Amino acid sequence: MTSKTKTTRPAGLALALTMGAGLAALASGAAAQSCTVKIGGIFPTSLDWGRPIAETAQFAVDQANAGGGVNGCTVDLMLRDSQNDPKVGVDAAKALVDLDGAKLLLGAVGSGVSMPILTTVAVPAGIPEFSCCSAATAFTELAQEGKTEGLWFRTYPTTEIQAAVTARIVQDQGLGKVALFYKNDDWGQDYAKRLAGYLEGLGIEVIESVAVNANQPSYRAEVTSALAGAPEGIVGLLYPTEGGVLIREWLSLGGGQKMVFSNSLRSDEFREAVGAKYLTQAVGMDNAAPRVASADAFVASYTERFGGAPNGPGLPNSYDAAMIALLAMQAAGPDATGKDIAAAVARVTDPAGTPVTADADGFAQAIEVLGAGGTVMYQGATGNVVFDANGDVAAPAVTWKFTETGTEEVSYITQEEVRSLLTGN
Incomplete structure (x- = not known):
């Protein structure tokens, strides 16, 4: 992709990134969770346009924790700065997987960072990678050749x-x-x-x-x-x-x-x-969420959290990538491998499944439906997200x-x- 926008926030808002997933969990009574599930996030947090993307992923994690966490455990999003640099991104991914025990990876943003992470870290380790923003068609070609091993998903159009x-x-x-x-x-x-x-x-x-x-x-x-x-x-x-x-x-x-x-x-x-x-006289293009209620609901919840609307590309995509990854972890079960998590994505993006909203209540409902053996249709910030066989989505x-x-x-x-x-x- 694409780089991202600098979003104006109230002065204290940068604390949202460092205070972690616990705040929403505490507010909801989810603090009783005694175990932790670790996931990795690789974003250019040192850059003005990268921080809002990471903050939005953290927002999704906080919502999931408020809805009960993943398999009864609090999710810990371990953020690492990619600096939008392939080598830095790969080193961060290796540390997250090999040293920190991340069960999946969120990111990266730029295709040039996501690709080496996918090929040298995620696929060899059998860890799924969920990108908000990487648009290059090379990922589609890699998937068609079977080289992503079904571990690649992106909520951003090509x-x-x-x-x-x-x-x-x-x-x-x-x-x-x-x-x-x-x-x-x-x-x-x-x-x-x-x-x-x-x-x-x-x-x-x-x-x-x-x-x-x-x-x-x-x-x-x-x-x-x-x-x-x-x-x-x-x-x-x-x-x-x-x-x-x-x-x-x-x-x-x-x-x-x-x-x-x-x-x-x-x-x-x-x-x-x-x-x-x-x-x-300048005009630009951007991908867009469908004009549906779930997209409007995300704008409202984002505005309440951050004090302003999600102004710019990539923010709803970041939320959906994180939320779908966490729902898939829930569906796969507590002892699931990375490939089990990837396979479970279909259970939480099933067009015939029970509709669930992109918030804490929706996550809690999904836990119940999945626990009973059902499937859910995640209705997210970018609409009803459905991946094709290559991990791709389409959008307006x-x-x-x-x-x-x-x-x-x-x-x-x-x-x-x-x-x-x-x-x-």
Whole structure:
């Protein structure tokens, strides 16, 4: 994926991350639980856009503990900072599994971090990995080859969907010739390749496609080269840090303000770095929750917990990834292996199962239904989550624009409309 947004919170809210799963459990009387189940979370918590994702996963854990915990035990989410770096992420995952005894892993965020964790830690250890945000289609291909061993799940749609929607936005903006800048990682490379194909199919010329490396002090040379082709606009598939630097240079060197962005730039950090007054013609894509009651309920509960709505991508996906993982642990039983937990995901995302809500009451209800031998249909922050054989999900999308204080939705694209973009029908 995609990087995530910086979300404004009250000053004391950062404590939510460090105070752990016990608060909600204590409030509900679940403190009587005398055993602990450990799970691992690998998120870029040292980065502004990564902390809200980890906080949301912790929120789901707190809700599960308030609903009775997993198999009568309190869940301990052990958070490790990936720094959005593959090596750091892998080292964190190894420590969580080999030293801390994590039964499953939540994360990572970027596809370039999730992939090596999956192939070098999760699969060899037989530990399921539940990602909120990794979109690269390489995971689908790996699953089709049998190399994920059924241990990979993501609550975030693939880059194929992102590319199809982004191409349509470029067309709707009336752009016939664009410069494409993409993050030089698994997510960006995959996204850019697929987007170029969709743009070509729409008769839109990509005059230059530029891989952007992180942490450069300047992208002047790349921008100057792209501007030489006289593009009508720019498409940015970037993270906020390099995106802010590159777009400032794009504008200072005479680039136009017609811009199309990936959801990773739907960020307060990026908006503040560039300046909202320069982004009035910018439009972006984002994945979206279906317009259903469970998604609305998540927004309400999140707002009550954090003092503000979940502004930005990835937060509902993080909640659902954590909650589904915990429900699967419950369904698999106290002595389950990682592969048992992965296999039990089908029991808690069964379209024919008993509907359960994404909160403490829903988790408590799920415990009863599963204990009686039934199955449940988890109705989550992103709707009724159903994984295909590759651990993938589908979703609607939205277009959005910047405001002086954040972002706002421009239009909603239904799941059926997304499918039509993918097929060209």
